Amino acid sequence: MKPFGVLTATAAPFLRDNIDTDIIIRIERLVGLMGHADLGHWCFELLRYLPDGSENPDFILNQEPYRQSEVLLAGANFGCGSSREGAVWAMMGMGLKAVLAPSFGQIFYNNCFQNGLLPIVLPRTSIEEIISELRPDSGGTSVTVDLERQFVVSPGGREYTFETPPLRRQALLDGVEADDLSLTLKREAEIAAFQARDRWRRPWIYESVEVLS
Numbered sequence: 075m076k077p078f079g080v081l082t083a084t085a086a087p088f089l090r091d092n093i094d095t096d097i098i099i100r101i102e103r104l105v106g107l108m109g110h111a112d113l114g115h116w117c118f119e120l121l122r123y124l125p126d127g128s129e130n131p132d133f134i135l136n137q138e139p140y141r142q143s144e145v146l147l148a149g150a151n152f153g154c155g156s157s158r159e160g161a162v163w164a165m166m167g168m169g170l171k172a173v174l175a176p177s178f179g180q181i182f183y184n185n186c187f188q189n190g191l192l193p194i195v196l197p198r199t200s201i202e203e204i205i206s207e208l209r210p211d212s213g214g215t216s217v218t219v220d221l222e223r224q225f226v227v228s229p230g231g232r233e234y235t236f237e238t239p240p241l242r243r244q245a246l247l248d249g250v251e252a253d254d255l256s257l258t259l260k261r262e263a264e265i266a267a268f269q270a271r272d273r274w275r276r277p278w279i280y281e282s283v284e285v286l287s
Contacts, residue, residue: 075250076191078221081171085217085229086134087205089198093148094155095182097121099164101156107114113160114167135168139210145217147201148175153182162189172219174201174226181231187242188251192221194236204228219245 103116121133129136135143146165152175153161162185165173172192182267186193207230208215221243227235238246245251258265273280 075249075251078171078190078192078246079228080218080222081144081192082218083171083202084139084142084214084215085145085147085174086140086143086207086215087147087208088134089147089149089205091149092151092154094180095153095158095161096144096155098153098161099158101158103164104158104160107160110160110167111164112167112273113164114169117164117168137210139213139215142169144169144171145219146170146173147205148173150176150198152178153186154179157181157185159185159189162186162191166191176201187239187246190246190249191221192238192246194219194226194238196226196236197232200234203232204234207232 097120098118099116100119103113103119107113118133118135122130122136124130134140152173159181166189170191172194173186174194174196174198175193176198178186178193180208183193204217204226207228209229214229216229220227221238224236224238224243226236228234
């Protein structure tokens, strides 16, 4: 996983609430999945393509200059619904690296960190202000996301601060796995030290009991 430091990239406005994981990636695309490489093609399939398979010209990510967006400006409760991790894989396969939303589905939020996609919680008013500054006709569609300092800079230069769970943030900055097991193993020495102290204080907890056959 690549370290996430400072990202300056095109941001696409997609201020629609309650986008669930089934809209992000249909479960049928995950059945028998052998890898993540092709999932980007199917990201937002129900919105992105017409029934005949052609692109939907009204969908924002099919329009220039938003085809190459790496930041998504989303609505509330983004990523709600089922816990499928494939939703994150699909978004990353499409080239997205950060999502700004007023709120997220909790499981999706955690899955983002575990796979290197940065979810940022900002008030809806802040996201609306950023969207109001987008100028696609003149190239003014870039925002800057600084994870180290935890702020977003709008196309017009406004700064918005955000908070990220410290361990998750550090894992992204370092480019290391941020799943619960990996985060736990990073504290293996602390865990061993605690066990040693606890064994001294409460030896009876650790005494083995011989089971008679």
